[in-house]
Structures are given as structure tokens and as C-alpha cells.
Amino acid sequence: MTITTIGLDIAKSVFQVHGVDAGGQVIVRRQLKRRSVLAFFQKLSPCLVGIEACASSHHWSRELQALGHTVRLIPPVCVPKTLFELMP
Numbered sequence: 001m002t003i004t005t006i007g008l009d010i011a012k013s014v015f016q017v018h019g020v021d022a023g024g025q026v027i028v029r030r031q032l033k034r035r036s037v038l039a040f041f042q043k044l045s046p047c048l049v050g051i052e053a054c055a056s057s058h059h060w061s062r063e064l065q066a067l068g069h070t071v072r073l074i075p076p077v078c079v080p081k082t083l084f085e086l087m088p
Contacts, residue, residue: 006049
């Protein structure tokens with residue numbers, strides 16, 4: 001199974017990766033340290049990567065595009081709230 005779409009949640013030091021195949025089945029769900037993000041994406045075949053738009057997302061977008069991936073920046077208002085934020 002090959003990963004076709006990845007959601008990348010970027011943070012200060014730990015990034016969350018969620019990758020699915022064409023059928024929507026979860027292939028990878030894991031945390032990456034900042035230093036290992038590029039090495040992880042170098043091993044993958046080019047795919048679509050979605051990142052929430054913020055100050056550092058433009059940097060990561062350029063880095064991932066240089067590796068051949070297609071990157072889409074998602075406006076923060078369009079990113080669904082996490083379950084933790086929805087809990088009373």
C-alpha cells in the first residue's frame with residue numbers, strides 16, 4: 001500500500017504525521033522530531049501533503065516541494081477542531 005495523502009501537523013519540536021492510501025485506509029500515524037521530518041519524506045514517493053497555514057508552514061512547504069511532494073496549505077479556520085477542544 002502506498003501513501004497518497006499526508007496530513008502534517010507542525011509544532012515547535014514534535015510533528016504529527018497521518019498518512020492514508022487512495023482508499024482512505026490509515027497507513028502511518030506517528031510523531032516525528034523536527035530533525036527527522038525531511039528524512040521521513042525523502043523515503044516516500046511524491047504525494048499530497050496538507051499543512052495548516054502558519055508562520056513556519058511556508059518553510060516546510062518549500063522543503064517538501066523540493067523533494068517532489070505537492071503541498072497544500074490549509075487556512076486555520078478550515079482545520080477541524082480536535083476532540084480535546086470539543087470536550088466540555
